[in-house]
Amino acid sequence: MSLVDRSVRDLLAAFSSSDPTPGGGSAAALASAVGASLLMMVASLPKTRSGSNEDRALLAEAAELLVRLRRQLADAVDADTIAYDQVVAAYRLPKGTDEEKRARKSAIQRALRSATDVPLGVMRLSALALKRADIVGAHGHPGASSDVGVAAALLHAGMRGARLNVEANVGSIDDEAYKEAVGSEIAALDQVVTKVST
Amino acid sequence: MSLVDRSVRDLLAAFSSSDPTPGGGSAAALASAVGASLLMMVASLPKTRSGSNEDRALLAEAAELLVRLRRQLADAVDADTIAYDQVVAAYRLPKGTDEEKRARKSAIQRALRSATDVPLGVMRLSALALKRADIVGAHGHPGASSDVGVAAALLHAGMRGARLNVEANVGSIDDEAYKEAVGSEIAALDQVVTKVST
Numbered sequence: 001m002s003l004v005d006r007s008v009r010d011l012l013a014a015f016s017s018s019d020p021t022p023g024g025g026s027a028a029a030l031a032s033a034v035g036a037s038l039l040m041m042v043a044s045l046p047k048t049r050s051g052s053n054e055d056r057a058l059l060a061e062a063a064e065l066l067v068r069l070r071r072q073l074a075d076a077v078d079a080d081t082i083a084y085d086q087v088v089a090a091y092r093l094p095k096g097t098d099e100e101k102r103a104r105k106s107a108i109q110r111a112l113r114s115a116t117d118v119p120l121g122v123m124r125l126s127a128l129a130l131k132r133a134d135i136v137g138a139h140g141h142p143g144a145s146s147d148v149g150v151a152a153a154l155l156h157a158g159m160r161g162a163r164l165n166v167e168a169n170v171g172s173i174d175d176e177a178y179k180e181a182v183g184s185e186i187a188a189l190d191q192v193v194t195k196v197s198t
Numbered sequence: 199m200s201l202v203d204r205s206v207r208d209l210l211a212a213f214s215s216s217d218p219t220p221g222g223g224s225a226a227a228l229a230s231a232v233g234a235s236l237l238m239m240v241a242s243l244p245k246t247r248s249g250s251n252e253d254r255a256l257l258a259e260a261a262e263l264l265v266r267l268r269r270q271l272a273d274a275v276d277a278d279t280i281a282y283d284q285v286v287a288a289y290r291l292p293k294g295t296d297e298e299k300r301a302r303k304s305a306i307q308r309a310l311r312s313a314t315d316v317p318l319g320v321m322r323l324s325a326l327a328l329k330r331a332d333i334v335g336a337h338g339h340p341g342a343s344s345d346v347g348v349a350a351a352l353l354h355a356g357m358r359g360a361r362l363n364v365e366a367n368v369g370s371i372d373d374e375a376y377k378e379a380v381g382s383e384i385a386a387l388d389q390v391v392t393k394v395s396t
Contacts, residue, residue: 008202008209008228012272015235016265018242024348027232030206031352034225037213044216067214074210146366150222150359154229157355161348168344 003081004074020088025080025119028161032126033073035154038147039129039136040066047141055139062132069129073158076122080165083114087169112169113178119165120182126159127192159193201276218286223278223317226359230324231271233352236345237327237334238264245339253337260330267327271356274320278363281312285367310367314380317363322383324357325390357391 003011003022011030014022043063048055090107094100130152137148163186170182201209201220209228212220241261246253288305292298328350335346361384368380 004206004210007205008275009272011206012202012231012235012268015232016238016242016268018239018244023239023342024236024345027236027348027352030232031229031355033210034213034228037210038222038225040214041216041221044214046216070210070214074207077206144221146362147222149362150225150355153355153358153362154225157229157348157351160351164344164347164351 003078021081021084022077023081023084024161025084025115025122025165026077028119028158028165029073029076029080029122030158031154031161032122032129032158033070033077035126035133035151035158036066036070036073036129038151038154039132040070042136042140042144042147042151043132045141045144047143049139049142058135058139062135066129066132069125073122073125073129076118076125080115080118080122083111083118086111087115108172109174112173113175116166116169116173116182119162119169120185122162123159123166123186123189126155126162127189130155130159130193156193159189201279202272219279219282220275221279221282222359223282223313223320223363224275226317226356226363227271227274227278227320228356229352229359230320230327230356231268231275233324233331233349233356234264234268234271234327236349236352237330238268240334240338240342240345240349241330243339243342245341247337247340256333256337260333264327264330267323271320271323271327274316274323278313278316278320281309281316284309285313306370307372310371311373311376314364314367314371317360317367318380318383320360321357321364321387324353324360325387328353328357328391354391357387 003014003026006014011022015027040063043059043066048059087108090104090111093104093107095104133148133152133155136151137145140148166182166186170179173179201212201224204212209220213225238261241257241264246257285306288302288309291302291305293302331346331350331353335343338346364380364384368377371377
C-alpha cells in the first residue's frame with residue numbers, strides 16, 4: 001500500500017522500524033507536503049490581510065500553485081522510498097562473473113540517480129512553496145501568521161532533509177557532469193531559500 | 199476520528215482546508231513525531247558506529263525513551279486541535295448579560311491555557327528527543343547519518359512551530375504569573391536546543 005494511503009499512526013511506526021525504508025527522504029517530503037498544505041489553508045481563508053482585491057488575487061494564485069506542489073510532494077513520499085529500495089536491491093545483485101559485476105554496477109548507478117533525483121525534486125518543490133510563504137504571509141489573514149511561520153519552518157526542514165539525502169546518494173555516482181549539475185542546482189536553490197524571510 | 203488514525207492523504211487535505219483546525223500546532227507536533235520516529239529507527243538498527251557494547255546500551259536507552267516521546271507527540275497532534283477548537287467555541291459563547299460575559303471570559307481563559315500548554319508540551323518533548331539526536335548520531339550506524347540529520351531538522355522545525363503556537367496563545371492570557379512561567383520555560387528550552395549540534 002502507498003505510504004500516503006496508510007494511517008499517520010502506521011506511517012510513524014514504519015519510520016520507527018529498523019527497516020531502511022521509509023527513511024529520511026520520505027520524511028523530508030512529508031514535512032514539505034504538510035508545509036505546503038498549511039500555506040494552502042491560509043491562502044484559502046475567507047479573510048485576507050486588508051480585504052483588497054489584490055490580496056484575493058495573489059492568494060488565489062498562490063493556492064492554485066500550492067495544491068499542485070502538495071500533490072507532487074505527497075507523491076515524493078512514496079517515490080523516495082521506492083527509489084531507495086531500488087538502491088538496496090541493486091547492491092544485492094550477484095557479482096560472481098565480470099558480466100554480473102558490470103550489470104550490477106550499472107543497476108547501482110541507475111538506482112542512485114533516481115535516489116538523488118527524487119530528493120532534488122523535493123528541494124525544488126519546497127523552494128517553490130517557500131517563495132509563496134512570503135506572499136501568503138504578506139497578504140493572508142494576520143490571525144493565521146503562526147500557521148505561515150510553522151509552514152515555513154516545515155518547508156525549511158523538508159529542504160534541509162532532502163538536501164542531506166541528495167548529498168548521501170550523489171557522492172557514489174560516477175557521472176561527473178551529473179554531479180556538477182546537481183551541485184549547481186543545490187547552490188541555486190539555497191540562494192532562493194535564504195532570501196525567504198518568513 | 200482521531201487525526202493520527204486518518205490516512206496521510208486525508209490529513210494533508212485537512213491541513214489544506216480553510217477550517218481553522220487542524221492547523222500549525224498539530225503540524226508542529228507531527229513534524230516532531232516523525233523526527234522522533236526516525237531517531238528510533240537509527241537507534242534500532244542492528245549495526246552501530248563501532249559495534250561496541252557501549253553503543254548498544256546507549257542506543258537501547260535512547261530507543262526506550264524515543265518510543266514514549268513518539269507516542270506523546272502523536273497524541274499532541276490531536277490534543278492541539280481539540281484545544282484550539284475549544285478556544286474557538288469559547289469565543290462563540292453568548293455575551294448578552296454580565297453573567298454571560300463573565301462565563302465567556304473565564305471559558306476563553308481556560309481554553310487559551312490548554313492551547314498554550316499543548317504546544318509547550320510539544321516543545322518539551324521535542325527538546326528531549328533532540329538531546330537523543332546527539333547520542334544516536336554519535337553511536338548509531340554512520341550509514342544512517344542523513345536520517346539523524348533529517349530527524350534533527352524536523353525536531354527543530356517542530357520546536358519552532360510549537361513555540362509560534364505558544365506565543366500566539368499566551369499573549370491573550372491574563373494570568374501574569376503563568377505568562378512569566380511560560381516565558382522562562384521557553385527560554386530554558388531554547389538553551390537546550392541551541393546546544394544540540396546535529
